[in-house]
Amino acid sequence: MKSQVMPKEMHKTLRKQKPLRPYRLLRIELRRMRHLYDACLYTFSTTNSYLDAQLKAGTILPSSKIVVPDTERVLAWSPIELLERMKRTYPEMLRASLLVRAVSHMENYLVDLLNEVAARSLTPFKSQDKIVSFSQAHLLSFDSADQLRSHLIKSECRALSGKGFRDFEKYYKRHFNVIFSQAKVSIEEIDGVYARRHLLVHAGGVIDKQFQKKFAPNAHPGQSLEIPEDYFLQSLTNLEILAEYCSARIEVLFPKKDDPEPPAIAQFIDEFLEQLSKAAKKVSSESPMLISWFGGVFRTRELLDAHFGDNSSFHIDEVSHSLNEILVGKKRTGERAIQWLVCGEKAVVGPYIAYLEYLSRRGMLEEFEKHTVQKQTTLLKLLSADRSATT
Template sequence: MQKEEFRGRLVSYNNFTREIRAIRRLYLITVFTYEEKANQIRQDKLDLKITNATEFYFRDELIARSPYEINSKLTERYPSIFREFLFIRVMSLLETFFYDTLYEIAQISNVPFRTNNKERTYKLAELLSIDDIMEIKQEIIGSEIRSVISQGHREINRFFDRRLNTKFSDSGLNLKRLELMYDKRNLLVHNNGIIDDTFIHKHNYLERSRRIVIQEGFLLEALDLLQKLTLYIYRSIDDQFDLVPRKIKDRKKQSGAINDDIIIEEVYKASFINSEYKEILLNDNFSFGFTGKYLFSEIKVNVIDLNDYEAQWTVRGSKKIIGEYRGFLRKAKRHEKFRYFEFMKVRTEEN
């Protein structure tokens, strides 16, 4: 895997990346150590330093009764068990990433957690004991996050898709592959790795072994794919929300740098992938937004047609709305909707 230098402002993503990097390194170093020791034992046997009956001790405890026994463990059994442990750990880290990501989003906006079909009742004593309405909001959001995570990867996928406009399939990860990872983890944790009929039919399992075996290639592939998925999620979330760390926000608030009444005017210039997309994007009725829906006509100042595929346009509006519009354009750029795209901030003023 090519070394990933990208580092984001989403704490959950940074934590996940750091842990995945450590697990990869831990696995490779451990297997390297196993193989080096196995090679040394083979060489010692050839040099007649040990015999077939040599026993091996570590800290006064017998660990193998022969060179054959210890080498078979070092080259097969122990790496296999170790991969199982690491794979379970990786899948647990993924769930932690999802939970922490939703929690971080909740600190910025509660819009994704609003539902019209759910009710919650409180006893009078509970309400009277609450000093701040924020306590109720935090409790409701926390309950919603726990509910989503506890229902498994399908519900997590559905929540990110419907509430956060983030489709896991757009990351390039085959969702069937992700489901296979979850099912293997579940069998290892809850069924001692024994493969059941449901797994066999669901994944068209044809191998002879009736117990889950985590091969090296599968483990390393899982690390790569999940890092790719979490990076995609980070970038999608970063398009939709202001992920400036809270400490920086607090400093800006204290200095008066953050003002909800700030008006921003920006100019964009782009070459569209085709004339149809250009017409759609620059139409007055085109809608955008992640935390709400806005019309292009609400922010449009002017549009200058340069040719069938190119245009330059100016928008003006509140910091929040222009930020969401810019985020939409950045996402469209990553999805290759433009041949080229550039923008410049014209001016910022208080309303």
């Protein structure tokens, strides 16, 4: 890892401001992966000790078949086989799988950060040399300039999804003046992590000549790629360092403005003001409240109907929550298009927003806009006062 001093403005941002939401979500995922890895190693070690004790006591024989409890699935044809796999094979497979997952989350983070920038400023996306073509029918299908802008940003995100690390590096430098090499981590090391992910996903983990020449000079083509524990853990750390730098840099270059709600959203909120007031009073005064407006186009009509059905739900830490718990109002604007408003505890609404972003990344939401009602608005002050008085 190379040593480089972070600019003073970056330190100030990280110290005084809450990190951007995309970065916080990525950080949570990376740390969950570390905990999962450690938990699996602990389980392997405990199982090893148990099997050794059973073999010494004669409770099980070296030829005993190991079956998954309450099933007929054979885990291993002997305890010796299972012991050997838990010492090397399973930890190696686990590291490889988690490394692939970590890079996927990093790619999603870098795309989500584009949406964060777009919500603050459209200037970086106004490339004079880029021509966008629309058919007349498609252009006339947009109800407003906001919908058109949202479509263009989504197209930009889709075009960047699935790109290599160096493509992201060039894009961020050109459009945002976010230079990855200024982060406190070697960009070559990050590039190597991406290259290993590519090898694992597209080549079955078999080293080719190109990879060997650039990243593994001591290996040889045809050899299976190995992910040592220290490399795996350092890779998670390196990804988090780069993500933290990008988040802080975006915060400096594109500071968030507490602008009033756009007229169309303000009108929507006003239409459901009575329902919103009732929903706000149900939130405990001790719990942070979050009010969010959404506009979306689902991939199919059936997906839209299912999302807003009576049984629609989402999960938070394996606990199911009904959408109706937080749904204030909705207005259908097309066969697959809808606008809706939610209000509830931040601990519930926040994960719901993350769930919608997941649907957007998977293409189930073809268009997706979100807008959080600012805490500075008179509306939210009145609602907060009402619920405090009620409780």
